[in-house]
Amino acid sequence: MAHIRPYLMKQILSDFGSAAVFEVTGLKKNYDDGNVQALRGVDLKIDQGEFVAITGPSGCGKSTLLQMLGALDSPNDGTLNYRGKSLPGLADLAAYRAKEIGIIFQAFHLLPTFTAVENVQLPMFESDRPASERKDQAISLLKAVGLEHRINHFPTKLSGGERQRVAIARSLANGPSVLLADEPTGNLDSENAHIILDLIIRLHREQNMTLVLVTHDLTIAARASRTIQMMDGRILSDNNATS
Numbered sequence: 076m077a078h079i080r081p082y083l084m085k086q087i088l089s090d091f092g093s094a095a096v097f098e099v100t101g102l103k104k105n106y107d108d109g110n111v112q113a114l115r116g117v118d119l120k121i122d123q124g125e126f127v128a129i130t131g132p133s134g135c136g137k138s139t140l141l142q143m144l145g146a147l148d149s150p151n152d153g154t155l156n157y158r159g160k161s162l163p164g165l166a167d168l169a170a171y172r173a174k175e176i177g178i179i180f181q182a183f184h185l186l187p188t189f190t191a192v193e194n195v196q197l198p199m200f201e202s203d204r205p206a207s208e209r210k211d212q213a214i215s216l217l218k219a220v221g222l223e224h225r226i227n228h229f230p231t232k233l234s235g236g237e238r239q240r241v242a243i244a245r246s247l248a249n250g251p252s253v254l255l256a257d258e259p260t261g262n263l264d265s266e267n268a269h270i271i272l273d274l275i276i277r278l279h280r281e282q283n284m285t286l287v288l289v290t291h292d293l294t295i296a297a298r299a300s301r302t303i304q305m306m307d308g309r310i311l312s313d314n315n316a317t318s
């Protein structure tokens with residue numbers, strides 16, 4: 076593969092379909108019966124393996140855009156494709172959310188009555204893998220995020236940084252190829268924020284996982300290979316190095 080010339084590579088890729096993970100055109104999203112126009116026409120293409128930071132002031136539509144990509148809500152207008160297929164039209168959106176993508180938020184959203192290892196297993200409940208395998212997988216994910224000593228702890232017994240690491244392990248439970256992260260270090264002190272950011276970036280690199288990271292922190296955005304700046308529901312700038 077190393078000797079394939081670029082034009083041949085392009086041909087191969089086009090033969091097997093587009094390398095784009097997300098292709099978004101004219102995306103609009105309103106709230107409150109149209110009184111709030113959170114997205115006013117967003118065009119965007121994200122390729123497999125990219126690390127994209129989405130920045131912009133509070134209220135500019137970053138979280139709304141991420142929610143559209145994660146199929147947590149549906150747009151009012153425009154097209155939204157995931158690997159060449161219309162996302163709102165996918166037959167099984169629950170499977171898309173559970174298996175194709177991992178999502179992490181500023182608020183970690185762990186279930187308080189479940190231990191760390193149980194929280195990590197939550198997305199696997201629909202899988203037909205045996206329970207023991209699911210538990211082993213959850214334990215190895217917790218090891219991967221450095222929490223092998225916290226497996227049976229409840230969220231209230233964990234620090235903020237540890238909770239976010241559990242949430243990251245949970246987001247990886249079904250081996251997603253895309254990680255969507257909305258201000259994942261927003262609730263953390265700077266030391267824990269660094270640990271979490273380094274962890275996410277390592278996962279992106281080691282697993283060629285496409286990473287879309289929403290942040291209003293420009294020092295965090297500077298770690299990405301591509302930065303998209305939003306303003307008032309639109310993309311203001313995109314230093315897309317790949318096109």
Ligand SMILES: Nc1ncnc2c1ncn2[C@@H]1O[C@H](COP(=O)(O)OP(=O)(O)O)[C@@H](O)[C@H]1O
Nearest residue numbers: 106107111113132133134135136137138139140
């Ligand atoms: N569920 C909702 N209902 C009504 N308005 C919303 C809702 N979610 C977001 N908004 C509004 O949409 C706009 C964009 O919000 P959001 O995407 O959360 O921005 P950001 O993440 O960049 O801070 C804001 O004006 C916000 O108040």
Ligand SMILES: [Mg+2]
Nearest residue numbers: 137138139257
């Ligand atoms: Mg937000």
